Amino acid sequence: MIKSKRILKYNLIALAAILIAALPILNAQSAEHFVEIRDFEFQPADLMINTGDMVTWTNIDQVQHSSTSDDGIWDSGLLSHGQSFTFTFDSAGTFPYHCTPHPNMTGTITVTDNQCGCDIDMVPDNAPVMVNPGGSFTFTGSITNNCNMDKEFDVGVFVRLPDNSLYGPINTFFDIPLSPGQTITVPGIEQEVPDFAPPGTYEYVAFCGNYPRMVHDEASFPFTVVSPIKGNAGEWMLYGWFGEEGSNSRPVTSGLSQNYPNPFNAATSIPFALANDSHVNLSVYNLAGQLVETLVDGQIPAGNHNINWDAGSVSSGVYFYKLETGDKVEFKKMNLVK
Numbered sequence: 001m002i003k004s005k006r007i008l009k010y011n012l013i014a015l016a017a018i019l020i021a022a023l024p025i026l027n028a029q030s031a032e033h034f035v036e037i038r039d040f041e042f043q044p045a046d047l048m049i050n051t052g053d054m055v056t057w058t059n060i061d062q063v064q065h066s067s068t069s070d071d072g073i074w075d076s077g078l079l080s081h082g083q084s085f086t087f088t089f090d091s092a093g094t095f096p097y098h099c100t101p102h103p104n105m106t107g108t109i110t111v112t113d114n115q116c117g118c119d120i121d122m123v124p125d126n127a128p129v130m131v132n133p134g135g136s137f138t139f140t141g142s143i144t145n146n147c148n149m150d151k152e153f154d155v156g157v158f159v160r161l162p163d164n165s166l167y168g169p170i171n172t173f174f175d176i177p178l179s180p181g182q183t184i185t186v187p188g189i190e191q192e193v194p195d196f197a198p199p200g201t202y203e204y205v206a207f208c209g210n211y212p213r214m215v216h217d218e219a220s221f222p223f224t225v226v227s228p229i230k231g232n233a234g235e236w237m238l239y240g241w242f243g244e245e246g247s248n249s250r251p252v253t254s255g256l257s258q259n260y261p262n263p264f265n266a267a268t269s270i271p272f273a274l275a276n277d278s279h280v281n282l283s284v285y286n287l288a289g290q291l292v293e294t295l296v297d298g299q300i301p302a303g304n305h306n307i308n309w310d311a312g313s314v315s316s317g318v319y320f321y322k323l324e325t326g327d328k329v330e331f332k333k334m335n336l337v338k
């Protein structure tokens with residue numbers, strides 16, 4: 001397996017925030033839609049809704065009209081001026097309807113089932129997972145399309161740290177195409193654990209869904225990082241799932257994220273996201289505002305990046321790091337404790 005250059009890691013903070021924030025959307029609220037009966041027309045005549053949604057027809061005309069299903073599923077009866085009728089559509093399908101007194105007045109309600117989605121699963125090869133900092137573990141990952149139509153799904157992979165915060169995504173995969181009911185199972189996926197990961201209990205987490213609107217499913221398993229450092233992994237690198245390092249990854253927004261670990265001794269990792277190819281300067285300053293070290297100064301491709309800072313040669317204290325991309329400047333603080 002080819003391991004490409006260390007400096008690039010796909011760390012889509014924006015997606016993390018949005019995926020997590022979007023979790024409640026999964027339990028989508030039913031919506032109400034409105035059709036006016038006006039000038040001897042249903043307006044709109046054709047309406048696309050989701051299962052569980054309601055449609056309310058209101059007669060604006062002075063003459064009586066009805067909303068009557070061609071298949072006898074609903075019938076408003078005659079609606080006088082200003083009267084309304086509401087029907088809830090619980091099943092998917094295409095439902096033509098008409099007005100009983102004026103059969104040339106027709107409309108269609110198309111109901112799609114948006115409750116279908118993806119299922120994701122991850123099974124570690126050796127459970128319980130014990131891993132040394134700098135080492136790796138392997139697992140089998142699978143994703144299933146439980147819709148009855150072709151779909152594309154996105155997957156984001158995260159690590160829940162011993163302090164219970166969610167770090168990542170350490171990788172994202174976009175637009176994985178799946179036919180109806182199809183499952184893609186990938187064995188032997190390798191997750192590296194960086195040498196700076198402190199010992200403790202972690203959780204490995206993956207979400208699938210449609211970025212950025214919806215999380216359909218989540219899978220996770222715990223892993224324990226145990227001393228001492230063995231191996232030379234320097235980042236949360238993921239190999240072997242849906243193509244090399246999520247080559248489709250592309251953040252929606254640029255931004256600087258908190259370094260990890262923090263406080264740190266004496267190496268830390270600074271994640272940032274670039275929505276577009278940009279000239280980037282990432283530099284570290286001390287409290288006096290003096291430049292300590294320039295970590296990046298050059299053209300960087302769009303994507304999620306993670307830059308390591310080895311602070312072995314500087315003394316303990318608070319440092320700032322500054323990310324300049326185009327016309328945007330961001331600062332964050334970090335704490336070196338030796």
Ligand SMILES: [Cu+2]
Nearest residue numbers: 065066099102
């Ligand atoms: Cu009518």
